[in-house]
Amino acid sequence: MRAVTYDSYTADDSRLVVGEVPEPKAGPGCVLVEVRAAGVNPVDWKAMAGGLDALMDAVFPVIPGWDVAGVVRGRGPDAPEFAPGDEVMAYARKDVLKDGTFAQYVAVPAAHVALKPVALGWAEAGGLPLAGMTAQRCLDRLDVGRDDVLLVHAASGGVGGLAVQIARSRGARVIGTASEVNHDHLRDLGAEPVVYGDGLAARVRELAPDGVSAVADFAGGQLETTLAVLRAGGRHVSVADPEVEEHGGHWIWVRPDGAKLALLADLAERGALKVDVAATFPLDEVGAAFEASRGGHTRGKLVITP
Structure with missing residues (x-):
């Protein structure tokens, strides 16, 4: 089968190779x-550069990518949850x-898989799992509900935009940070937009004089602001x-979980x-996708379509 691989840790996208590799079992x-x-x-190119070496082993050559949407073509023993042809x-x-x-x-382990919703196209479904489940896990950890005022840092990004929608579905009031060009987009998602940066x-505080009850940071470097606007408790x-763990918060890593993804x-x-897809790329242009992701200003998801 065709796949993208890299044969050692590198930050050089030219080291990505598209070629034939054995089909997985x-x-x-x-x-x-x-x-x-x-x-x-972002974890895809950070992992390629060795950013996860302290946490995970690498067996080279590595095929990057942790998200997938597709069609079941086979199954191993004792995997009755899905059948060939399932999307x-x-x-x-x-x-x-x-x-x-x-x-x-x-x-993929069947326990990590969920049926693709008919409402989402392939690119949208392929962009949902990691970002959507990251947002979901953060909101679950915060126990966000109807009585909450939630501040979302980087609310127009791939994870932040999904977090806004999930929080709104739970009845929370949401304030979201973004550049001014994305404010109408945040309003469409149900958030009250604010410009990030100094001040x-x-x-x-102008929007929530009593402070906010919960904060989800998808940007980093926001701890001082978070503590300044967070209510007692x-x-x-x-x-x-x-x-954040040194200041009563939680550092979140998403876990594979088909049942959570089904929600x-x-x-x-x-x-x-809804999943906002910013752009799609073929396998031969994974390097261009990584470059766009590194820019940090993409609204919505970047998706590879083999």
């Missing part, structure tokens, strides 16, 4: 998925960096800044969750 409890779309996430999606992170989703096929705490999480699929089917 669907082991016990796993399904073989023909990839129709695979979301690009599915998954957060397909493995215990080691090796067999990712920027390929024609990927084997952010004062601008948030408030809760906060970050996906980018482990220092997001249900939101999408009910029209309460």
Whole structure:
């Protein structure tokens, strides 16, 4: 099968190679998925540069990619949850960096897989799992509900925009940071927009004079502002800044979980969750997708379509 690989840690996108590699095997409890779309996430190029070496082993050559939407083409022993022909999606992170989703096929544990909602196209479904489940896990940890005023840092990004929608579906009031060009987009999602940067705490206080009850940081470097606007007893999480744990917050890493992903699929089917796709790229242009992701100003998801 065709796949993108890199043969050592590198920050040089020219080291990404598209070529033939062996087709993966669907082991016990796993399904073989023909990839129709695979979301690009910052962790993909950070892992390629060795950024996860302290946490995960790499077995080179590595196929990058942790998101997938596609069609089940086979299954291993004791994987009765899905059948060939099922349209599915998954957060397909493995215990080691090796067999990712920027390929024609990927084997995924059935417990990590959910049926693709009809309401989402392939690119949208391929961009949902990691970002959507990250947002979901953050909001679950914050226990966001109807009585909350939630501040979302980087609310127009791939994770932030999904967090806004999930929080609104739970009845929370949401204030979201973004550049002014994205304010109408945030209003469409149901958030009250504020410009990020110097003076952010004062601008948030103008909207919420009593402070906010919860903060979800998807940007990093926002701890000072978070603590300045958080009410006494408030809760906060970050996906980018482990220092929050020293100030009563939680550093969040998403976990593969098909049942949790199915809840997001249900939101999408009910029209309460939309995935904004900024651009799609073929396998041969993964380097260009990584470059766009590094820019940090993409609204919505970047997606590989093998």
